[in-house]
Amino acid sequence: MTLLILRQLAGRLAVAVPMLLAVTFGTFLLLYEIGDPAAAMAGEGASADQIEQIREDNGLDRPVVVQYVSWLGNVVQGDLGASMQNRGDVQHLVGQYLPPTLLLSALAMAIAVGAALLAGSLAGMRPNGLLDKVLQGVSLLGIAIPNFLVGLVLILVFAIWWPLFPAGGYRTPEEVGLLNTLNYLFLPAVALALSLMCLQTRTLRASLRHEYRMDYVRTARMKGASESQIFFRHAARNAAAPLVTVIGLEVGVLITGALLVEVVFAVPGIGTLTIESVRGQDFPVVQALVALFGAVVLLANLVADLVALWLNPLSRSKA
């Protein structure tokens, strides 16, 4: 078992690492070959000579492959470069903006998974029941409505009409304690969780329905196992594997959603940093952020694959 997981891990890393290199190189080409960092640095109204001077001073006149290799070499040593807008080292910037986003994402994912486990299980055990019908309607809407609109509606209802939560802003756990920080992050997390939850509920419902039709469930029933035993000991574990895969795939949605939701709720996280860097054409920061996002997505898929493998013996024999 451990050996199998290790072999799978090695196999998947052999795909993921070249993929990440390709993503970072592609982004580098886009930014440093198609784009013009020197012109962005010089700002509007700079003369061609000034731009040329900046290009030479910063080594931006070297061939793009050489620049990429030197960037990659620095990254491996933990140096992500320096902001072009005089905001210091990129790694410090990222480190400074990362904690709120991590907390927000974790909270959103926890809410989504918790709700999806409950709703998906109930709907999957009684397909076409009342709850199932209601959930289908809700999930259609939940997937369609953009995260940031959910955020706006939540602000209206739970911060203005019925002021239970702050309408936005953020305080670090060191300042006000973890509980108060989570109070700030609760509404944005719910806004993020809605679409994630809907997809997860759909997946869990479908896979539970599938498992409940299997022979082993019938066998368990014939042995006289109770409904809860059938659910917890037999069906749920197998049905969870597709759910884990979906959760892994949703990390991309989570990142994209967090970007907009952070702006709506004025949370100073990675999304805010991204928007500021794009507006200010801060090339090194954007390059580092795309690399970071790519790495997170690939890592999430990898972990999800391995967990699904561990959960469901059937996929082990296929792998």
Next chain:
Amino acid sequence: MTDLVDQTARSAAPARRLRLPRRLGAWLALGYVLLAVVVTVLIPFLPVQDPDAQELTNTLGPLSADHWLGTDDLGRDLFSRLMWAVHTSLLAALTAVAVAVLIGLPLGLLAGYVGGWADAVLSRLADVVLTVPALILLLAAQTALDTGIQGQMVVLGVIFAPRILRVVRTQTLQVAAAPFVSAGRMSGCSHTRIVGRYLLPGVRAQLAVQASYLLGLSLVVEAGISFLGIGVRPPGSSLGTLLIGASSMLSTEPRVVLIPAVVLTLLILSLNVLGDQLTEERKK
């Protein structure tokens, strides 16, 4: 002879003619999308008020005969701004999807029909693009190119192209394996004819499904970047720009925020419902 083969190809190809959606929900969705299309096409010719005209004595004004949906914080007519927003947003989304299809369809056919090297290279490239979320890629491209909304939507189309490519490739592989394709080859059809008359009809339905989902996704992205002040810039009006400053307006006059939000959500919902319906029709 080729005509005969063509006929069998048409009846045997998996692309059954798309029947009109029967369920009420799908009809409503279709009606709403068509309404949006009509507004998009006709709004330049309709006698609505100037969406940029400010009436500073009547800011955040109530619903009235003059202003059907009231006025916004600068006293601009919300109804006409909303109609123009639908126009801008839908055109932007259509641009993105058109570019995605123009790139993804031929490359997908190539990857699926020719296979080999072309397939390996194109599929790997698609994998790489699909690794990073579309919005992030779009923002990276925006950093490099610093263009307006039209340019951004072309870029978004390029980013979406791999999704079309994947669908078309999978579908092409299936259709190309069917006996009528080899029969066509044996009866002397050129590759061009095979692709145009045999494969394309088999790919069309899946392409329509994917395009309707992507249209919804493009609307979300457009609204998102315009809301962030990166896409359509004020005073231009799009479903995203109408929401700028929403947080401050929510406490005073939520209607100004909620109306565009509902219009946008219903449009995305309708496109998703249509996509689901098309998928279901195909299964039958």
